[in-house]
Amino acid sequence: MDFRIAQQDMLFALRVAGAPAEDQALLCDLLPPVARLAETELGPLDPVGDRIGAAFADGTVTMPPGFVAFYRQWVEGGWNLVDVPERWGGLGLPLSVAAPLMETWTSACMAFGLAPVLTQGAMEVLLTHGDEALQAAWIPSLTAGTCMATMALTEPMAGSDLNLIRTRAERAGDGRYRLFGQKMFITYGDHDLTDNIAHLVLARLPDGAPGSRGLSLFLVPKWLPDAAGDLRQRNDVHCLGIEHKMGLHASPTCTMGFGEHGGAVGWLIGREHQGLSCMFTMMNRARLATGLQGVAVAARATQAAETYARQRVQGSASRGGAPAPILAHPDVRRMLTDMRARTTAIRLIAYSAAVAIDRSHNAGDADQRQAALDRASLLTPIVKAFCSDTAIDIASTCIQVHGGAGYVEETGVARHLRDVRITAIYEGTNGIQAIDLVQRKIVQAGGSAIRALLAELRMEAGAATAIDEPALRDCAPLLTDALDAIAGTVDWLLEKQRTDADRLAGATPFLDMLGRTLGAALLLRGAMMNPTPETPIDINWLARHFCWTYLAPVPAIARRVRQGAALLPPVSA
Structure with missing residues (x-):
């Protein structure tokens, strides 16, 4: 089954994530030979x-x-040397460039x-x-x-x-x-x-x-x-x-x-x-890589589903019409739009974490470096868990688009689900990532990291209210409502009298809330930016679909989180 590396989507995502222009240009130069090797040899x-x-x-x-x-x-x-320091013979490239290359090899x-x-x-x-x-x-x-x-x-x-x-x-x-x-x-x-x-x-x-x-x-x-x-x-x-x-x-x-x-x-x-603190250096990198693995498999599964939907003729688009590709059927288009919107969202989240890690090393002053480090620390469990969980869903949807053929191994798409399923388990299960988020990451520095992120996302919501296109502008209140729900939930989690059982019972849905909201805000940011040749022609559709499908339910999820352990039956003897 032929596939192509999503080079334009990667370049777009790096731009939206806020990477410096020189890093974007460097990736633009490196991607074609890397993609060619990945597509033809790997x-x-x-x-x-x-x-x-x-x-x-x-x-x-x-x-x-x-x-x-x-x-x-x-x-x-020399592809093993991209982010190795120059003093050790490497290229010394920033992670924001190395991450898309990592996605490329993994997608292949x-x-x-x-x-x-x-x-x-x-x-x-x-x-x-x-x-x-x-x-x-x-x-x-x-x-x-x-x-x-x-x-x-x-x-x-x-x-x-x-x-x-x-x-x-x-x-x-x-x-x-x-x-x-x-x-x-x-x-x-x-x-x-x-x-x-x-x-x-x-x-x-x-x-x-x-x-x-x-x-x-x-x-x-x-x-x-x-x-x-x-x-x-x-x-x-x-x-x-x-x-x-x-x-x-x-x-x-x-x-x-x-x-x-x-x-x-x-x-x-x-x-x-002090071995565990040393090992966490490796584990944190592996957790970012796991999220990128999810992005990579999601991209390949989405491409496979889109190709099949254009080729597979079944039924007609209207009563009495001629046989048509299944792409013409609204429910198939819904699945394909969902796959593409979610893949774009998790790529934006993962690349944003990579940019934050780079800034934690090279920002102009110590305060900026610390703020970037706090942001990277906050995003790491979200990248690992939300991106991998989403990728598993996308790989499953790819099989659904293929119908019975998807369930047959010879078609080749079941492999994507079998491969990506482990990403929710290794490098710390996704439940452990959620626990880390609520017990450590949102608590650090009195909650300053999560509040700084919410403040930044509120700026995106404010900008979205001024979008010329009404359909996109209608997404702004959804983002504001989600941010309000998250802010209230953070306050609830930080209350001193809150029990560990309450916090942990809602940890996974809380992480899901953050992933949904961050993905939606970044998609809206991408839709609001001046278009370039890398901008997806369907970015507005993707942003709208994601906002109405995944952002709109966030306030309801917040209410579930605040139920805490009250929704769990007692442990039987």
Whole structure:
């Protein structure tokens, strides 16, 4: 099934998100060659990887046909270096440019797109928390593409609750450590794309406190380099098997054993007992990437549905009329408009988070950088959860547009739903993202971050009241009502006498409210901006559809949130 990267939509979204003009121009230059490589070389591997999958035999994982060759081509093109700092041989591009490129690879093949995310996250952890010796030892091979990285947190008895981690670490006396334990659900835990794999492992030292505060973070490689950097000694870390999953068949999800033969050698990252704070550097990046994965799959599913609706002739557009493509039927047009509007909305949200992260690094003064950091922190759980939940719905609607053909694997669209379903689960379930939002993100600095966002969105609502087109102008009161509902709900959540049960019972619908409102405001912003060649010709229709379908119900959702735990039956014995 042919597809095309939505280059114009990406450029439009970056402009609406407020990226600097030079970043927009840079993306305009980079997208064509990236899209061409994704469409012609990586895209055809997607169905192959889904059908054949990664294979495990004799403790070794091999990738499906074509993946190793493409990875080498991808590295030779320098595409693994886009946001690596220049002092380490990278291009040093801002995240607002790297994010659309990440979306491009993922849209072509989500199973492949997962791999670089983990390696880029590991480099960020090393650059932020690693000492100079550790950076010098490992960043060159990570940037050269000869080593990839994993994030090894989950264990058989420790999933979302990292307090229960049992993997232990012992000081070896030579500045190194030895690790013992088992990790599971490790993405790209073993493969033949690279010679070496660096596992970032959470483990507990003997004097580590109980719970997550006693965890430390270690870099544990598959192969131990000698003084010359040659990989001659295998470390005591082994793949014990791979999962047989619903989707992402080409992405090996591994159970890893550490220290079964004397201890896996590792190096400490950061300080002892502060591993979780180090790991959050990688996890926050992964959560943004997960939202972008949702955008990528939603875009591909939308394109597939639009193509099929133009080609599939069934029924007539009017009584007694000639047979017509199903695109002519109002309910099919409703589904297609819904898919396109929601895909545009979540892309705008994700790119806005990327722009905020860039500003947190390079804004003019410390106050501006802190405000941008607060905005990025607030948006991260929304990007992860709202974008992924929305993408799952869009992938399901794609199957519905295809009818019975969509339910048949040979058509190829069921794969999108099978692949994207995991995005609501990994990197912290979407329920955990909602809990993080109501317990931490809206509380930080007395609620200043959420109130600053609401104030900015009220400016969009005010501008919308002056739009010349009446149909768009009618959306302004919907946005104002939604913002009023959110503001009241924030006050309710921040009340000191509010119980945790009340807050948590409404956490997921509260996050949904914010995602809907932010998406609608950004769509209206895009509709109000002076059109450019990248502006979608249907932007007004998309904004109106999203506002009336997803923004209008927000006040009702707010009333549900404020019911708190009163809507939940007691836990039975």
